[in-house]
Amino acid sequence: MPKRDPGTGSENGIIQFLQDRYSKPDPSIKKGIGDDAAVIRRGKSGEYWLVTTDMLVEGIDFRLDWITPRQLGAKSISANLSDIAAMGGRPRFYTVSLGIPPRMPGRWISEFYRGLTQQGFRYGALLIGGDLSSVRESITVSIAMLGESVGRKVLYRSGGGRNDLLYVTGTLGRSDAGLRLLQQGVKRPGSRPGKQAIRAHLQPDPRCEAGLWLAQSGLVRCMMDLSDGLSADLPRLCAASGTSAEVDTSLLPVFREAEKWDLDPLHSALHGGEDFELLFAVKKNRAALFEKSYPRSLPPATRIGRMTGGGGEVWVISAGRNRQRLDSLGYDHFR
Amino acid sequence: MPKRDPGTGSENGIIQFLQDRYSKPDPSIKKGIGDDAAVIRRGKSGEYWLVTTDMLVEGIDFRLDWITPRQLGAKSISANLSDIAAMGGRPRFYTVSLGIPPRMPGRWISEFYRGLTQQGFRYGALLIGGDLSSVRESITVSIAMLGESVGRKVLYRSGGGRNDLLYVTGTLGRSDAGLRLLQQGVKRPGSRPGKQAIRAHLQPDPRCEAGLWLAQSGLVRCMMDLSDGLSADLPRLCAASGTSAEVDTSLLPVFREAEKWDLDPLHSALHGGEDFELLFAVKKNRAALFEKSYPRSLPPATRIGRMTGGGGEVWVISAGRNRQRLDSLGYDHFR
Numbered sequence: 001m002p003k004r005d006p007g008t009g010s011e012n013g014i015i016q017f018l019q020d021r022y023s024k025p026d027p028s029i030k031k032g033i034g035d036d037a038a039v040i041r042r043g044k045s046g047e048y049w050l051v052t053t054d055m056l057v058e059g060i061d062f063r064l065d066w067i068t069p070r071q072l073g074a075k076s077i078s079a080n081l082s083d084i085a086a087m088g089g090r091p092r093f094y095t096v097s098l099g100i101p102p103r104m105p106g107r108w109i110s111e112f113y114r115g116l117t118q119q120g121f122r123y124g125a126l127l128i129g130g131d132l133s134s135v136r137e138s139i140t141v142s143i144a145m146l147g148e149s150v151g152r153k154v155l156y157r158s159g160g161g162r163n164d165l166l167y168v169t170g171t172l173g174r175s176d177a178g179l180r181l182l183q184q185g186v187k188r189p190g191s192r193p194g195k196q197a198i199r200a201h202l203q204p205d206p207r208c209e210a211g212l213w214l215a216q217s218g219l220v221r222c223m224m225d226l227s228d229g230l231s232a233d234l235p236r237l238c239a240a241s242g243t244s245a246e247v248d249t250s251l252l253p254v255f256r257e258a259e260k261w262d263l264d265p266l267h268s269a270l271h272g273g274e275d276f277e278l279l280f281a282v283k284k285n286r287a288a289l290f291e292k293s294y295p296r297s298l299p300p301a302t303r304i305g306r307m308t309g310g311g312g313e314v315w316v317i318s319a320g321r322n323r324q325r326l327d328s329l330g331y332d333h334f335r
Numbered sequence: 336m337p338k339r340d341p342g343t344g345s346e347n348g349i350i351q352f353l354q355d356r357y358s359k360p361d362p363s364i365k366k367g368i369g370d371d372a373a374v375i376r377r378g379k380s381g382e383y384w385l386v387t388t389d390m391l392v393e394g395i396d397f398r399l400d401w402i403t404p405r406q407l408g409a410k411s412i413s414a415n416l417s418d419i420a421a422m423g424g425r426p427r428f429y430t431v432s433l434g435i436p437p438r439m440p441g442r443w444i445s446e447f448y449r450g451l452t453q454q455g456f457r458y459g460a461l462l463i464g465g466d467l468s469s470v471r472e473s474i475t476v477s478i479a480m481l482g483e484s485v486g487r488k489v490l491y492r493s494g495g496g497r498n499d500l501l502y503v504t505g506t507l508g509r510s511d512a513g514l515r516l517l518q519q520g521v522k523r524p525g526s527r528p529g530k531q532a533i534r535a536h537l538q539p540d541p542r543c544e545a546g547l548w549l550a551q552s553g554l555v556r557c558m559m560d561l562s563d564g565l566s567a568d569l570p571r572l573c574a575a576s577g578t579s580a581e582v583d584t585s586l587l588p589v590f591r592e593a594e595k596w597d598l599d600p601l602h603s604a605l606h607g608g609e610d611f612e613l614l615f616a617v618k619k620n621r622a623a624l625f626e627k628s629y630p631r632s633l634p635p636a637t638r639i640g641r642m643t644g645g646g647g648e649v650w651v652i653s654a655g656r657n658r659q660r661l662d663s664l665g666y667d668h669f670r
Contacts, residue, residue, distance in 0.1 A: 005445035011467055014444060022452055022462050029428070029463060038463035040428060040481075042377060049384075053479055055432035055468045093364070093375060097390035097432075097477040102669055109349060110340035117357055127357050128364060128373035132346055133390045134668035137472055142432040144388055144479030146375075333469035334437055 011332050012236070034240070035157050036086040036224055037147065048154060050147035052083035058138040060333070066182045069108045071202045073115025076141040079227060081123050082206035082276040084147035086225035088155045088215020091125035091147045091208060099133040099140035123208050153215045155280070160222035160241030164281035164307040167290075168253065169210050170299040172230060173265055174200040176272020177258040184261070193257030204276045210298045211278055219290045223280035229273045232328040234314050237279060244310030247326065249318045253302040270316070271329040281307055346667050347571070369575070370492050371421040371559055372482065383489060385482035387418035393473040395668070401517045404443045406537045408450025411476040414562060416458050417541035417611040419482035421560035423490045423550020426460035426482045426543060434468040434475035458543050488550045490615070495557035495576035499616035499642040502625075503588065504545050505634040507565060508600055509535040511607020512593040519596070528592030539611045545633045546613055554625045558615035564608045567663040569649050572614060579645030582661065584653045588637040605651070606664040616642055 006017035015034065023032040030048060031039040037052035056062060056076050067075065077094065084091045096116060100109070117127050125145060133140075178201030181189060189195055207225070214220045222241050226233050230247070238245050247270075254265035277299075282290045287303070294301050305317075314326040341352035350369065358367040365383060366374040372387035391397060391411050402410065412429065419426045431451060435444070452462050460480060513536030516524060524530055542560070549555045557576050561568050565582070573580050582605075589600035612634075617625045622638070629636050640652075649661040 005441035014467055017445070018448060018462075018465070022448070026461055029461065032461075032463045033465070038428070038430070040463070043381065046378065046381075049481075051428065051430060051463055051479075051481065053430040053432050053464065053466050053477070055434055055466045055475070055477060057434055057468050057470050057475070059471055060469055093373070093386065095373070095386060095388040095479055097388050097479075099390055099392055099475065106340035106352075110352070113353060113357070126361055126364065126367075127353075128367050128375070128386055129370075129388065130353075130368070131388050131390045131477075132349055132668060133392050134395055135392050135473060135475075136394055138470060140390070140392070140434060140470075140475050140477075142388070142390060142466075142475075142477035142479075144386075144430055144432075144477075146384075146386065146481075333467060 011334050014334065031156060036083040037089070039087070039154055048149040048152060050084055050087050050089040050149065051144070052080055053142065053144040054079040054083070055140065055142040057140050066187065067202050069111035070115030073112040074119035074203055077116050077119050077143055078204045078206050078276060080143050080145035081125065081208055082225040082227065084145060085206050085208040085211030086223055086278060087147070088153060088211050088223065089147035089149050090212060091123045091145060093128045094120060094125050094143055094145040095128060096130040097133065097142040098130065099135040101136070102134045123206065150212060150216065155215050155220055155223040157222055157224050157237050157240035160237065160243055160281035160307050162243055162307055162309045163284050164221055165284055165287045165303055166245060166279065166281050166305045166307060167301045167303050168226065168277050168279050169207050169301050170275070170277040171253050171255050172226070172275055172277060173258065173268030173272045174255040175204060175274040176268035177255050177261070177263055178202070180263055181261060197255065197258065201274065204274060206276050207278045207299060213295060213298060214278065214280060217290070217293065219282055219286050220280045221283055223278055226275045226277045226279050227273060229271045230269065231271050231314065231326050232332070233279060235312050235328065238307065238314060239312035241307065243307040244313040244315070245305060245307050246315045246317055246323065247305035249316050251302065251304050270326065346669050349669065366491060371418040374422070374489055383484040383487060385419055385422050385424040385484065386479070387415055388477065388479040389414040389418070390475065390477040392475050401522065402537050404446035405450030408447040409454035409538055412451050412454050412478055413539045413541050413611060415478050415480035416460065416543055417560040417562065419480060420541050420543040420546030421558055421613060422482065423488055423546050423558065424482035424484050425547060426458050426480060428463045429455060429460050429478055429480040430463060431465040432468065432477040433465065434470040436471070437469045458541065485547060485551065490550050490555055490558040492557055492559050492572050492575035495572065495578055495616040495642050497578055497642055497644045498619050499556055500619055500622045500638055501580060501614065501616050501640045501642060502636045502638050503561065503612050503614050504542050504636050505610070505612040506588050506590050507561070507610055507612060508593065508603030508607045509590040510539060510609040511603035512590050512596070512598055513537065515598055516596060532590065532593070536609065539609060541611050542613045542634060548630060548633060549613065549615060552625070552628065554617055554621050556616045556618055558613055561610045561612045561614050562608060564606045565604065566606050566649065566661050567667070568614060570647050570663065573642065573649060574647035576642065578642040579648040579650070580640060580642050581650045581652055581658065582640035584651050586637065586639050588635070605661065
């Protein structure tokens with residue numbers, strides 16, 4: 001029986017509450033609340049629309065002394081682009097609601113929209129409207145995006161199964177390393193890895209091309225993007241697929257250069273947010289075919305573990321140690 | 336030549352800047368920035384999608400001591416429903432981004448979503464997704480809505496012409512009267528008009544049915560909804576249509592009961608925001624037909640003036656006085 005209210009617990013708890021209560025079946029909604037984007041049927045034939053929204057709040061999600069308005073515009077839309085990528089879709093249109101203090105300079109506003117629209121354009125998405133509001137304090141950006149399926153091939157968080165192999169694109173923990181550098185007061189690092197880390201945090205590149213290929217390949221069973229960190233997101237993939245998972249830490253594509261700054265690359269890879277890489281599962285007997293056919297032009301896909309039977313639990317295996325339960329240390333807005 | 340930045344001027348100025356710069360023609364976009372909703376082609380045939388977004392910010396757009404969470408949910412979505420109504424479309428789907436302080440009670444959250452989804456459902460719109468964020472201070476709600484045209488009949492702000500007659504639905508200034516009552520500390524007025532006024536402010540009823548009829552009638556040339564007040568919105572309709580306008584104050588359907596509370600009903604009707612009534616123009620030689628065929632079951636449509644030649648100026652005529660320029664005293668976030 002659905003609960004009366006979501007309590008004050010956690011983001012997952014609130015979303016679960018909404019999903020239980022409001023994902024009523026309607027023939028036009030193929031997937032409602034609870035995945036990276038909603039999936040809407042347009043008619044008996046034709047492509048699906050993918051719909052997603054994200055909100056960024058100053059002081060919680062970004063700081064104006066770290067990010068330029070142009071970078072903020074680009075970053076704001078990247079979360080939405082990544083959601084569409086995670087469904088295997090193609091970004092098309094977006095609206096932006098922007099809340100700014102009344103005396104914000106015109107130059108700031110134009111730079112924000114420049115960053116936003118350039119990043120959108122790069123991935124094929126066009127600005128079609130929005131709303132402007134004044135705020136007293138924290139700048140707030142909320143973007144809603146429409147994407148489109150290609151050949152109706154959409155990937156969900158559900159669909160994975162026991163013994164599927166788990167993969168991620170790119171490097172994990174790089175954005176977190178960038179955040180730590182900024183927290184240490186390093187805004188303009190001299191080293192190449194330092195620059196990469198800060199760029200990953202301030203100007204993430206969503207994996208739209210990879211997402212599209214993965215959906216088209218027919219080899220992927222389920223997918224999501226990594227926005228809150230592997231330890232927060234992998235349990236969501238498992239819960240949706242009705243599995244648990246084991247991650248082999250020795251396989252993780254960590255951002256090793258972070259060691260130089262006294263950071264633990266493994267910790268960042270497991271718990272750091274905003275990498276906007278893709279996490280997906282491939283059936284074991286198709287893994288060899290997948291690894292052979294995955295294009296070299298895309299960000300590398302790395303096998304990190306496997307799905308197991310069970311109910312949404314994630315375990316890590318490290319050489320010479322017993323397997324350990326991976327608790328989410330990723331960011332939760334309501335914990 | 337488009338300006339480099341929008342200055343710090345006004346909401347209109349910023350929107351004009353965005354429109355000049357970003358409403359690039361794309362074959363799939365029938366109407367981009369600058370109307371109540373964007374209009375997207377889905378293919379060579381089939382209906383258009385209408386897309387709109389609105390943001391409400393605590394302390395600017397609402398106060399928690401005046402509005403219950405259920406009313407806030409309903410009010411948040413009403414602005415979007417009204418935008419779809421203003422295009423003559425049918426609401427279908429929406430996402431909601433909600434920013435709330437970390438310790439918001441679960442009961443508040445469930446009541447908010449209850450009000451939101453009940454109001455959406457009443458007008459045929461279904462919740463398909465969203466985002467949750469924590470905020471430090473002001474609760475922020477941003478909703479994006481997808482609507483659909485019916486028979487591809489969509490009404491724009493543009494399309495009006497000289498000598499067209501102007502009409503509004505319902506009563507103007509009632510929401511403003513409700514706001515004034517609340518500001519005077521009257522939360523539970525005893526009188527029926529008082530209750531009506533506060534209800535109009537806290538739980539507005541968007542004119543979806545009327546909007547749909549008006550678009551289907553084939554008699555309406557342009558339309559928008561009244562969200563910022565007649566003195567702010569009518570110049571926008573005129574600017575889009577390349578006209579000016581004259582409003583006859585003796586014709587305005589003011590909320591006369593507001594006199595009892597020492598309010599000026601005419602002032603509220605001209606400048607008060609959030610009535611969410613529809614404002615539209617009918618060609619003069621079709622006005623009689625329009626008035627005869629407009630259904631009595633819908634909120635009354637009242638003729639309030641006419642469009643004239645010129646460039647976006649609005650004049651008021653009052654009995655026994657020279658015509659006067661109507662300056663916008665409606666709310667502008669950035670003035």
